[in-house]
Amino acid sequence: MDSQTQKTVRSIEEFESRIANLTKTEENTLRMIASQYVAPRDVDDLLQQSFVSVLAGRAWPLDQEFLVFMRMTMRSVASSDRRKAERRSGLHAVPQHGDAADLHDVADKAPSPEDLAVQTAEYQSFMKSLEGDVAAVAFIEAKCAGFSKTDIMQYCQLDEKGYDTVAKRVRRALGRRDQWEAKHA
Known part of the structure; x- marks a missing residue:
């Protein structure tokens, strides 16, 4: 290297x-x-x-x-x-005559590659805007991972007041970002 x-x-x-x-x-x-x-x-x-x-x-x-x-x-x-897995050949279920395919089972619910790229770029941009705010970055990571409020407080080493303060900073940062995007759209 x-x-x-x-x-x-x-x-x-x-x-x-x-x-x-x-x-x-x-x-x-x-x-x-x-x-x-x-x-x-x-x-x-x-x-x-x-x-x-x-x-x-x-x-x-x-x-x-x-x-x-x-x-x-x-x-x-x-x-x-x-x-x-998609490239491998295999058996695929085909409805019999008269049977209807259940489109809920067939539809791909995953976001498209384009959607993932946009989401990733937005996430990275937002995280970069919080650069230096370690508590806010950890808070967002925990929120994205689906942590409960108690788990977030433990993960970020925050008490109740600290949690509320960090949550408010993140909401304000999101609000500023939304305002900027609306202004520059």
Whole structure:
């Protein structure tokens, strides 16, 4: 690795250390994130595949929070697995004469790649606007992972008043962003 690369990505040792020192809350967060991309029985498999992907060379940028990096890694691994599964030949259920196909079972409810790209860009832009506000960034990560208020307070190390303060800062930042977008649309 050249010196330029070393300055922009974390080492495998840093990743291994981060995994070895996961808190219970972070483990639960990773499981919740994984469950957004796969069936519940496949959550541990997706986590393992994501860890292996990083250990095999997927770069963790220095400027990216761990949970955000893992979310992107899990999404990538799950997407790759789906593409591979789609290429495999297999049996497909076809309705018999007179039977109606249930479109609720057929429709793909996952967001399109374009929607995911827009959502990711918006998320990254918003997170960049909060750069330096560690509590707000942790608050948003916990909210995105589906944490309850109590879990968020524990994860962010906040009391009731601190939680309300951070939530208000985030709402205001979102409001400023919405106003800016409306003005520049």
